[in-house]
Amino acid sequence: MNSIITEIVRHLGTDEKEATLIVTKAIAGGETTEGNLSDWFESRFLPNLVFIEEDGYARMCIDALKIIGKTAATDYGSSRQRDFGQSWADMTRGYLGELAFQLFLEKRGIVVSLGHEVGELDDYLAGDIQQIKKHGEELRAPKIQIGIKATKWNGIWLDIPGDQFSHSEAHALIKVGTGRDHLFAFFKKISVFKDKVLKVGQDIGLLTAEQSTEIYDSIPTFKRIPAYIAGFVRRDSGYPLGKYDGKKGRKHYTITTWEGPWGSADMERVKREQEITGAATFSGIGKFSHDSAYIFNTGSLLWEQQKWDNLISEL
Numbered sequence: 001m002n003s004i005i006t007e008i009v010r011h012l013g014t015d016e017k018e019a020t021l022i023v024t025k026a027i028a029g030g031e032t033t034e035g036n037l038s039d040w041f042e043s044r045f046l047p048n049l050v051f052i053e054e055d056g057y058a059r060m061c062i063d064a065l066k067i068i069g070k071t072a073a074t075d076y077g078s079s080r081q082r083d084f085g086q087s088w089a090d091m092t093r094g095y096l097g098e099l100a101f102q103l104f105l106e107k108r109g110i111v112v113s114l115g116h117e118v119g120e121l122d123d124y125l126a127g128d129i130q131q132i133k134k135h136g137e138e139l140r141a142p143k144i145q146i147g148i149k150a151t152k153w154n155g156i157w158l159d160i161p162g163d164q165f166s167h168s169e170a171h172a173l174i175k176v177g178t179g180r181d182h183l184f185a186f187f188k189k190i191s192v193f194k195d196k197v198l199k200v201g202q203d204i205g206l207l208t209a210e211q212s213t214e215i216y217d218s219i220p221t222f223k224r225i226p227a228y229i230a231g232f233v234r235r236d237s238g239y240p241l242g243k244y245d246g247k248k249g250r251k252h253y254t255i256t257t258w259e260g261p262w263g264s265a266d267m268e269r270v271k272r273e274q275e276i277t278g279a280a281t282f283s284g285i286g287k288f289s290h291d292s293a294y295i296f297n298t299g300s301l302l303w304e305q306q307k308w309d310n311l312i313s314e315l
Contacts, residue, residue: 004037011046012177012226021153022175022228028283029156030257030299031230044303048229050103052096057186057225060095064088089183097150097174098128100227108312110134112142128168132315142315144169146232150176156284157258158233158296165235165261165294170311172232173301181220189222231301232311239294242266251278258282259300263292 001023008019026032032040052060068088098114105112115130128148131139147168149158158173165171179185187193194216201207207215239260246255253274267287270280281287288295302308 001034001037004041007041008045011049013223014177014226018153018177018179025154025156025284026298028256030297032299045228047305048104048231048303050100050107050227050229052099052103052225052227054186054189054222054224056099056103057092057096057182057222060099061088061092061183061186064091064095067091085183089180092183093152093176093178094150096176096178096225096227098148100150100174100176101128101146101148101172101229103227104229105312108308110312110315111139113139129315134315144314146311146315147171148174150174152179153177154284156298157282158230158298158301159288160294161288161290162292168235169314170232170234171294173230173296173298175228175230177226177228179220182222182225185220185222188216188219193219229303230298231303232307233294233296233301234311242295244270246270246274246280246283248274248276249278251276253278253280254283255280256283257297257300258295259297260294261292262288262295 005016005019005023008014008022009016012019023037026037026040026045027034031044065088068084068091095114102112102114111133112129113131115128129142129146132142133139145168147160147164147170149160149171151157151173153175155173155175158171160171198207198212198216202209202212242258242260242262244255244259245257246253253270253276255270267280271278274280282295302311
């Protein structure tokens with residue numbers, strides 16, 4: 001494992017802690033095993049990796065800002081409110097996932113334009129790809145729709161709430177390496193803190209020059225953002241009943257894989273089938289905030305080059 005962690009540090013320009021998280025979550029999601037990490041890294045991770053530069057981040061950040069005030073500020077399927085800053089950061093991450101997929105297609109010689117519409121923050125509707133241009137073609141509407149979902153490095157589930165699964169012919173999951181402070185790192189890059197916020201603190205006597213420098217240095221520095229296209233699922237594959245696997249304890253059961261439809265009543269089904277008296281929960285997340293969805297662990301996603309070629313040929 002250590003050698004793969006070192007390689008991820010080198011390729012992504014990240015630290016060992018983040019590289020370790022990437023590897024452990026790939027294992028937890030069922031993408032690979034500890035004994036097969038080298039093959040996962042060479043065959044799956046590297047070929048499906050793209051990088052978002054500062055100008056791309058700026059465009060997605062502004063796109064999110066343009067509509068954030070018109071967008072519902074609740075988590076999908078719950079009443080929990082997000083403040084403006086969190087909503088902006090979350091929507092920006094979602095748009096970065098779409099941009100990563102755009103870059104992924106560009107590596108294959110395909111130009112696409114994205115559709116950014118007002119909606120729920122966690123809602124990715126049919127139409128994420130608005131137009132497409134293949135070799136020898138003019139820009140046109142895609143023949144099929146691909147829904148795009150973004151998550152952090154620690155995400156191991158493609159979670160498609162409500163009836164969203166029927167909106168698109170395929171759904172892709174993108175792991176975006178933003179961390180939780182990406183918006184502040186960008187503000188630091190464009191001198192919002194040094195020239196504005198911290199300067200005000202010094203001007204009104206709340207900060208010394210030394211304190212201002214200390215605070216400035218503690219803010220993360222912006223760097224290009226890696227994104228891993230983890231894979232996709234097809235709507236036409238057919239999932240009559242959610243298939244699962246997991247780990248059974250003395251009292252509780254932890255679901256480590258799930259493939260297909262899920263409803264809150266399924267947890268009772270799992271408990272009954274596994275003959276447990278405690279709780280059935282999902283690895284890494286516990287439970288979902290909504291009552292119905294299509295759920296897939298990252299290890300159950302399609303990701304091979306031929307699978308992507310087949311899907312892209314239908315666009």
